[in-house]
Amino acid sequence: MSSTLKNRESTGRRIRLSREQRLSQLLEVARWLIRDEGTDALTLPRLAEQAGVAKPVVYDHFRTRNGLLTALYQDFDARQTALIDAALEGSASVLQEKASVIASSYVECVLAQGREIPGVLAALAGSPELETVMRDYQLDFIERCRKALAPFTGPRGIMQAGFWAMLGAADTLSHAAATGEITAQQARDELYETIVAMIERSNR
Structure with missing residues (x-):
């Protein structure tokens, strides 16, 4: 996974996103994960890792893998x-x-x-x-x-x-x-x- 897909918050100054902005960011990273590695690679922990956010943030938005899909x-x-x-x-x-x-x-x-x-x-x-x-x-x-x-x-x-x-x-x-x-x-x-x-x- 390219480092450009990482959440830019993980480097440099932290930027607080609104809930709507965070959702858009997570969906964008999820799409890239599917394109790069296939749907089987898309899990909530993997999404949190690639987006550079804590796991609870991802679970708060989607709760389950089916919720994310x-x-x-x-x-x-x-x-x-x-x-x-x-x-x-x-x-x-x-x-x-x-x-x-x-x-x-x-x-x-x-x-x-x-x-x-x-x-x-x-x-x-x-x-x-x-x-x-x-x-x-x-x-x-x-x-x-x-x-x-x-x-x-x-x-x-x-x-x-x-x-x-x-x-x-x-x-x-x-x-x-x-x-x-x-x-x-x-x-x-x-x-x-x-x-x-x-x-x-x-x-x-």
Whole structure:
């Protein structure tokens, strides 16, 4: 682990961080640990060591390893949501633009995480914490897409199953691009076509 990942408080003048700042710092170090050494290396004592803080500080924020992994996933969700919201707000009010923004933003955000989030998901597989967090995020994402695409939806509307299919495609295509099975452009193009086809069906 590079010394640059250490908390700068460990050298020179000590800097008191707010609780929010400390959380951000710990999550950043946790992400670097996963990228450098894999998810299995991420434990609360190891995080405390690499962040240059006392173990009780880390336990106060996360309590358990699953709590830390869940916080990492929630942070990913928040950043992905912010990226998609900003892109949608700045896009033209035409279907092609909205569909392109949703597809590109989703794929790009997953790719930006490298192996971090797949590793977190694998480590949390089957945990109640992950199930709750993922469900909340999925429903929120679906509603954001429903709102963005509402002006182009036909009288039939879009069934909830359609949005779940779109989300499944988004996850599968993004992860395939992340592992090199397909290119990022192929993932974006296929997801775009999936979204447009869903809207076209609602207009038949």
